[in-house]
Amino acid sequence: MTTSDPTQTGEPTRRDFIHIFSTAATAVGAAAVAWPLVHQMNPDASVLALSTKEVDLSAVEVGQAIKIFWQGKPVFIRRRTPAEIEDAETTPLSALVDDDARNANLSGAEASDNARTTSADGEAKPEWLVLVGVCTHLGCIPLGTTSGENKGEYGGWFCPCHGSHYDTAGRIRKGPAPENLPIPPFQFISDTVVRIG
Numbered sequence: 001m002t003t004s005d006p007t008q009t010g011e012p013t014r015r016d017f018i019h020i021f022s023t024a025a026t027a028v029g030a031a032a033v034a035w036p037l038v039h040q041m042n043p044d045a046s047v048l049a050l051s052t053k054e055v056d057l058s059a060v061e062v063g064q065a066i067k068i069f070w071q072g073k074p075v076f077i078r079r080r081t082p083a084e085i086e087d088a089e090t091t092p093l094s095a096l097v098d099d100d101a102r103n104a105n106l107s108g109a110e111a112s113d114n115a116r117t118t119s120a121d122g123e124a125k126p127e128w129l130v131l132v133g134v135c136t137h138l139g140c141i142p143l144g145t146t147s148g149e150n151k152g153e154y155g156g157w158f159c160p161c162h163g164s165h166y167d168t169a170g171r172i173r174k175g176p177a178p179e180n181l182p183i184p185p186f187q188f189i190s191d192t193v194v195r196i197g
């Protein structure tokens with residue numbers, strides 16, 4: 001014998017339908033509230049602009065360096081001479097104080113000159129060295145970026161606060177600083193424009 005009682009057949013009753021409908025409406029309402037909150041948490045263009053910086057290097061000649069500021073920190077960008085590149089490339093890793101590349105674009109790489117000049121897209125442009133210009137000892141700003149400044153005994157940068165010498169790849173070679181000058185995230189977006197951050 002058949003029955004038309006929905007409670008017997010397993011079909012949803014009117015009460016079930018109201019419950020299902022109100023649950024679905026609550027879920028849609030929650031999503032509608034969540035969207036503006038999530039949307040507000042996304043950084044807008046002005047925040048992204050502060051976290052990255054594009055620098056036109058077309059006026060920097062071989063042997064010159066510039067200092068810019070990114071996220072409140074000095075960043076040195078040096079267009080190295082062939083002699084500076086050769087000096088950095090031929091330095092054996094065994095001669096280094098810190099054998100970590102300290103490159104935000106790589107992880108766990110040794111401090112070869114190639115690893116020190118590799119950008120976020122995995123490419124190395126030996127002519128361009130990009131460094132955060134903060135001494136790894138106690139945070140002074142090393143000399144060696146402006147023409148005529150003391151570049152130290154290894155031809156890179158010199159920190160006069162306590163006498164740390166960095167080579168032409170920004171690696172610590174002498175003095176109390178324990179680590180190489182860090183390489184920030186960077187990438188060339190054209191032959192002469194680099195984006196930091």
Ligand code: FES
Pocket residue numbers: 135136137138139140159160161162163164175176177
């Ligand atoms: S802060 Fe640079 S050597 Fe001390």
